[in-house]
Amino acid sequence: MIAAMKIALIQYNPLIGDFAGNLVAIGGWLAKARAAGCELAVLPELAISGYPPQDLLERPAFLADHDLAFARLVAETRGIAVVCGLITRHTGPNGKPLHNSAALFADGQVLFTTEKRLLPTYDVFDESRYFEPGRESRSFLYKGLHLGLTICEDIWNDKTIFSQPLYAADPVGELLTLPQGKPDLLINLAASPFSLGKTHVKQRIFTNICHRYQIPLLYVNQVGGQDSLVFDGASLVMDRAGEVVARAAKFQEDLVVVDTDTWQGEIHGPPPEAEEESAEVYQALVLGTRDYVRKCGFSRVVIGLSGGVDSALTAAIAASALGAENVLGVALPSPYSSPESMEDAELLARNLGIDFTVLPISDLFHAFLAALAPHFAGTKPDVTEQNIQARIRGNLLMALANKQGRLVLSTGNKSENAVGYCTLYGDMSGGLAVISDVPKQLVYALCRHINGNGEIVPWRTITKAPSAELAPDQKDEDDLPPYPVLDRILTAYLEENRTLEEIVAMGFARPVVTDVIRRIRNNEYKRKQAPLGLKVTSKAFGYGRRYPTAEGYREGGLP
Numbered sequence: 001m002i003a004a005m006k007i008a009l010i011q012y013n014p015l016i017g018d019f020a021g022n023l024v025a026i027g028g029w030l031a032k033a034r035a036a037g038c039e040l041a042v043l044p045e046l047a048i049s050g051y052p053p054q055d056l057l058e059r060p061a062f063l064a065d066h067d068l069a070f071a072r073l074v075a076e077t078r079g080i081a082v083v084c085g086l087i088t089r090h091t092g093p094n095g096k097p098l099h100n101s102a103a104l105f106a107d108g109q110v111l112f113t114t115e116k117r118l119l120p121t122y123d124v125f126d127e128s129r130y131f132e133p134g135r136e137s138r139s140f141l142y143k144g145l146h147l148g149l150t151i152c153e154d155i156w157n158d159k160t161i162f163s164q165p166l167y168a169a170d171p172v173g174e175l176l177t178l179p180q181g182k183p184d185l186l187i188n189l190a191a192s193p194f195s196l197g198k199t200h201v202k203q204r205i206f207t208n209i210c211h212r213y214q215i216p217l218l219y220v221n222q223v224g225g226q227d228s229l230v231f232d233g234a235s236l237v238m239d240r241a242g243e244v245v246a247r248a249a250k251f252q253e254d255l256v257v258v259d260t261d262t263w264q265g266e267i268h269g270p271p272p273e274a275e276e277e278s279a280e281v282y283q284a285l286v287l288g289t290r291d292y293v294r295k296c297g298f299s300r301v302v303i304g305l306s307g308g309v310d311s312a313l314t315a316a317i318a319a320s321a322l323g324a325e326n327v328l329g330v331a332l333p334s335p336y337s338s339p340e341s342m343e344d345a346e347l348l349a350r351n352l353g354i355d356f357t358v359l360p361i362s363d364l365f366h367a368f369l370a371a372l373a374p375h376f377a378g379t380k381p382d383v384t385e386q387n388i389q390a391r392i393r394g395n396l397l398m399a400l401a402n403k404q405g406r407l408v409l410s411t412g413n414k415s416e417n418a419v420g421y422c423t424l425y426g427d428m429s430g431g432l433a434v435i436s437d438v439p440k441q442l443v444y445a446l447c448r449h450i451n452g453n454g455e456i457v458p459w460r461t462i463t464k465a466p467s468a469e470l471a472p473d474q475k476d477e478d479d480l481p482p483y484p485v486l487d488r489i490l491t492a493y494l495e496e497n498r499t500l501e502e503i504v505a506m507g508f509a510r511p512v513v514t515d516v517i518r519r520i521r522n523n524e525y526k527r528k529q530a531p532l533g534l535k536v537t538s539k540a541f542g543y544g545r546r547y548p549t550a551e552g553y554r555e556g557g558l559p
Contacts, residue, residue, distance in 0.1 A: 002184045003144030004261035008033035008041040009246065011233040012253050013224030014050035015295055017062065019069035022048060026073065029255055034080050036257050039143065044189055044222040045085035045116075045152050046100065048073070051191035051222055052229075053087075057098060057130045063087065074105045081106035081142060085151065085189045088113060095132040102149045102189050104140060112140040116151035117171045124193065124229060124535065124544040127153075137175040139183045145260065148175045148183030148215075152190040158205055160212070176213045185260065186215050191222040194232040194284050195538050199272045207242035214240045216263060223253055225291030228535045228542055230284045234272075239263045244271070251283040278449040281442065281536050282317070285434060288534040289409070290321035292432050298407040302400050304393055304427070305329040305348060305356070307341030308466060309443050311411040312348050312457045314434045316450050318409055324353035328406065331358045332393040334365060336469045344458045351456045361392045368392070386470035390426025398429055407431040410531055415440040415483060417530065417541060418490050419516060420523030421468075421476070428530050436533030437540040439490065440466075440483040481512050489516050495539045500555050517555075524549045 010029045014022045026043065033041040045051055048070050049062075056062045070086050081104060088101040100116040115134025119127035139148045154171040176182050186209065192202070206217050216239050223233030230251075237246040237258045246265025248254040258265035293301060301318050305311045311329075318327045329352075331345045342358070349356035368388050369376075376384075401408045410430030412422045414437050422428050435443060447457045466476040466483070480486055489508055492498040493516070498506075503513045527541045528549055539545055 008038040016050035045191040090132040118153040146184040193229040210242040225288035230288040305345035307344035314411040327354040390423035394429035419519035433531040433533035439487040
């Protein structure tokens with residue numbers, strides 16, 4: 001007979017290293033859990049410090065402050081037991097100096113600690129750089145409830161789901177077949193970033209565990225933006241049959257309660273299968289933008305508005321994230337900007353309610369050309385003149401940002417960044433690349449989503465042929481494959497790691513595929529200098545994709 005107990009799942013939004021602020025936030029949530037009659041509250045992975053603290057973990061002062069914060073939390077928490085993710089010290093004779101751990105404490109005493117056993121080192125994760133893995137799976141009996149504690153990756157090694165598991169150890173399997181008996185409840189503390197399609201993978205893993213071992217599962221995930229990562233929360237409880245009996249909201253702080261007597265709880269928000277992809281990505285981008293801007297100490301932003309879909313989407317996200325009053329849109333017409341594009345930029349600003357101004361660049365462009373004329377003599381206009389316009393715009397936006405205390409949001413999408421269809425120190429200038437992991441086709445879908453209840457993004461912006469408008473009658477498809485073709489090739493190459501031959505076999509022309517791969521390879525240097533971008537796909541440019549800039553690998557290069 002399982003002991004009856006009300007348990008609170010607390011998904012909160014920490015600021016890495018803000019120990020004082022994090023303690024205040026945690027204390028507030030614990031007070032709400034006590035008021036709801038809960039005897040136990042569960043917090044996410046590394047809840048004291050926030051995740052991922054990266055090389056702050058190498059600073060002794062950071063670790064000392066973390067320990068002081070945890071000791072204070074334990075001492076000041078009364079009337080409720082807490083399971084909490086934290087940093088602990090590894091005391092063995094060799095290995096890394098730290099553990100990624102979970103602790104259970106109550107009434108001023110730490111009753112149980114356990115260490116994360118599986119340390120991910122793929123994509124955006126680098127935990128083996130700092131942490132020593134735990135050596136064994138252990139459980140703990142609290143008030144008649146036998147608890148099995150795991151931390152994030154520990155649950156991601158199901159040999160019945162993954163054809164080639166990454167780890168030899170199986171913490172869940174070991175924990176649920178302990179000699180002293182199977183726990184009554186499996187708890188997983190997580191800091192699991194959002195990406196498209198990941199929710200369904202998690203759901204499959206969780207359901208399989210519940211079915212296989214006939215055990216309820218409680219999962220508590222961090223929420224909020226942290227640099228390029230967005231944590232979606234969506235904490236949940238499943239019963240033995242794998243049915244969701246409690247679920248927290250996505251992309252916002254939340255607390256839900258489950259009763260172990262009835263295995264009934266609160267359901268906040270729709271089930272994952274009811275959510276449209278575009279709505280989910282939009283929420284992620286809004287949260288990521290809001291947290292990055294504010295956690296970095298800014299409140300206002302500036303965006304160059306071209307009248308195109310990319311800048312329109314970026315402006316809409318910024319207005320949702322920060323409030324329209326904190327967003328400045330700037331049209332920067334060149335000699336090649338169409339009147340329709342300027343009309344669309346102004347209409348977008350009016351529909352969003354953001355501030356809007358116009359800074360023409362034609363005079364500055366002609367001044368640049370005049371200064372360079374002796375050096376350009378005898379040459380024809382080419383991409384050089386186009387890049388000058390983009391760099392003038394970047395300079396002006398940065399000047400406004402400096403003078404007004406704003407952050408520049410750059411507007412390039414993933415498709416353009418992949419093939420270098422962007423200008424270093426021009427349209428790539430900024431403090432955050434909001435949609436740099438959003439393929440062009442998804443940009444259009446997101447704009448249509450924004451217009452679901454009426455026109456916000458001008459429909460002409462969505463339906464017209466995309467153009468950088470840096471040369472007469474210019475169209476993106478003059479230089480690039482059609483975006484539906486380009487995006488599918490990019491997904492196959494970047495996210496699915498398919499070879500050139502495999503992509504050609506999918507039905508794409510060999511010269512097109514070869515050229516796209518060449519462009520990806522040749523423009524690595526640009527992306528290395530791009531602003532940090534928000535990750536929403538399974539493989540984003542930036543920290544999670546580590547390719548050399550100077551390299552000579554060519555598929556099939558051996559004779």
